[in-house]
Amino acid sequence: MVRKNAVQKPVVRTRAQSSSAFETAQAVLAGGVSSPVRAFQAVGGTPLFIAKAKGAVITDLDGNAYIDYVGAWGPLILGHAEERAQAAASKVLDKGWSFGAPTEQETRLAVRIAADVPGIDMVRFVNSGTEATMSAVRLARGFTGRDLIVKCEGCYHGHSDGLLVEAGSGLATFGVPSSAGVPAGLTALTLVVPYNDLDAASQVFAEQGQRIAAFLVEPIAGNMGCVPPAGGYLAGLSRLCNEHGALLIFDEVMSGYRVGLRGAQGLYGIEPDITCLGKIIGGGLPVGAYGARAAVMEQLSPLGPVYQAGTLSGNPLAMAVGLATVEALHEPGVYERLEALSARLSAGLAEAAGAAGLPLFETRVGSMLGVFFQPGPVIDYASAKRSDTHAYARFFHAMLDQGIYLPPSQFETLFVSLAHTEEQIDQTIAAAAKAFAAIAA
Numbered sequence: 001m002v003r004k005n006a007v008q009k010p011v012v013r014t015r016a017q018s019s020s021a022f023e024t025a026q027a028v029l030a031g032g033v034s035s036p037v038r039a040f041q042a043v044g045g046t047p048l049f050i051a052k053a054k055g056a057v058i059t060d061l062d063g064n065a066y067i068d069y070v071g072a073w074g075p076l077i078l079g080h081a082e083e084r085a086q087a088a089a090s091k092v093l094d095k096g097w098s099f100g101a102p103t104e105q106e107t108r109l110a111v112r113i114a115a116d117v118p119g120i121d122m123v124r125f126v127n128s129g130t131e132a133t134m135s136a137v138r139l140a141r142g143f144t145g146r147d148l149i150v151k152c153e154g155c156y157h158g159h160s161d162g163l164l165v166e167a168g169s170g171l172a173t174f175g176v177p178s179s180a181g182v183p184a185g186l187t188a189l190t191l192v193v194p195y196n197d198l199d200a201a202s203q204v205f206a207e208q209g210q211r212i213a214a215f216l217v218e219p220i221a222g223n224m225g226c227v228p229p230a231g232g233y234l235a236g237l238s239r240l241c242n243e244h245g246a247l248l249i250f251d252e253v254m255s256g257y258r259v260g261l262r263g264a265q266g267l268y269g270i271e272p273d274i275t276c277l278g279k280i281i282g283g284g285l286p287v288g289a290y291g292a293r294a295a296v297m298e299q300l301s302p303l304g305p306v307y308q309a310g311t312l313s314g315n316p317l318a319m320a321v322g323l324a325t326v327e328a329l330h331e332p333g334v335y336e337r338l339e340a341l342s343a344r345l346s347a348g349l350a351e352a353a354g355a356a357g358l359p360l361f362e363t364r365v366g367s368m369l370g371v372f373f374q375p376g377p378v379i380d381y382a383s384a385k386r387s388d389t390h391a392y393a394r395f396f397h398a399m400l401d402q403g404i405y406l407p408p409s410q411f412e413t414l415f416v417s418l419a420h421t422e423e424q425i426d427q428t429i430a431a432a433a434k435a436f437a438a439i440a441a
């Protein structure tokens with residue numbers, strides 16, 4: 001009997017249910033999404049609708065599984081549906097999960113954060129990173145009695161009006177709105193300088209120093225892709241702020257607990273005046289926080305004249321999952337494992353790109369990784385923008401079709417979690433080798 005050649009049925013990775021779900025969503029959700037980057041406009045195609053996730057793997061409505069390097073944009077450092085976080089949530093759910101009144105959950109998380117983060121003696125919880133930075137700016141203005149804020153081009157601090165600015169013409173310039181609906185008057189108090197450029201920062205302080213309330217910066221930029229601080233940059237900002245009586249605000253919404261228990265300020269040994277946190281401290285539930293030394297935080301209502309409030313701030317469910325997440329990060333060897341997995345991935349991607357003859361500039365701080373389709377170096381937003389975003393889009397889809405879910409934009413950061421395994425990292429590298437070869441062909 002002639003055996004029929006066993007024909008390997010091609011893996012048909014249909015995404016029909018995601019497409020249909022996206023159609024439905026677009027009728028009632030602006031753009032079909034609850035946050036713009038999820039719409040895949042930077043890479044093209046239809047966004048995946050996620051049905052479930054466990055560990056380092058997410059599964060879409062069509063049953064396709066992907067190794068996930070977005071991790072809900074940073075919070076899921078333990079991986080998805082992690083047992084300790086789940087157990088913490090269950091315990092709270094049995095007793096009620098929102099009271100609009102003080103609970104010991106928020107005190108416990110605040111004690112943990114104050115013990116870990118060098119620049120924090122006292123904390124205020126809010127519900128997002130946007131709220132954290134917006135409130136930190138108001139607190140800095142209230143504490144100093146000054147109006148001007150300086151931020152870096154390419155750093156993202158959420159969507160409060162005064163921070164939706166982009167650089168005007170010239171080096172150190174007053175921001176121009178980067179969004180419709182933001183009146184120029186609201187950005188006229190925000191100065192924008194290039195990231196990693198201490199001369200520009202010095203210049204703006206020389207010109208406006210007495211009016212500057214704070215310099216707000218991502219100590220490790222994660223929203224232009226991952227761009228580490230240049231040597232001496234953060235120390236220079238700290239010195240400029242001290243010399244001119246301004247406050248240094250570290251937006252550690254992404255880097256807090258990501259690059260170590262003490263965040264970027266612990267890694268680089270620079271203590272800011274105010275620290276903003278989010279993402280990981282909520283373990284995937286809506287949380288933000290800002291903190292400082294007591295003398296600054298005592299300006300906050302109900303103690304002082306700076307007002308800020310929130311219905312769900314300190315929500316027991318979010319506090320419990322956040323505390324379980326942060327406590328798990330105190331286990332011995334956690335950051336060594338994240339470092340080993342992330343270094344393995346970074347080295348593998350570099351080798352694969354080299355083999356394909358593809359110019360790839362990589363950055364990494366702990367388990368925050370950047371891959372820029374260009375020779376580099378990438379040190380700020382201007383250089384990041386020189387990346388080949390079309391190549392990144394092709395890379396994104398070639399990886400997606402091989403079961404690897406990367407951030408759907410060149411200007412985002414990849415995250416490795418404690419749930420990732422060496423096998424999954426190696427599978428990712430193998431997929432990247434194929435993707436790079438296809439792009440380079």
Ligand code: KE4
Pocket residue numbers: 035036037038073127128129130131133156157158159218222223251252253254278279288412
């Ligand atoms: P949220 O308001 O999105 O919780 O946080 C704003 C924010 C503040 N600071 C930093 C350093 C941040 O990275 C963010 C938010 N990060 C983006 C991803 N790059 C969130 C994803 C999104 O906007 O959908």
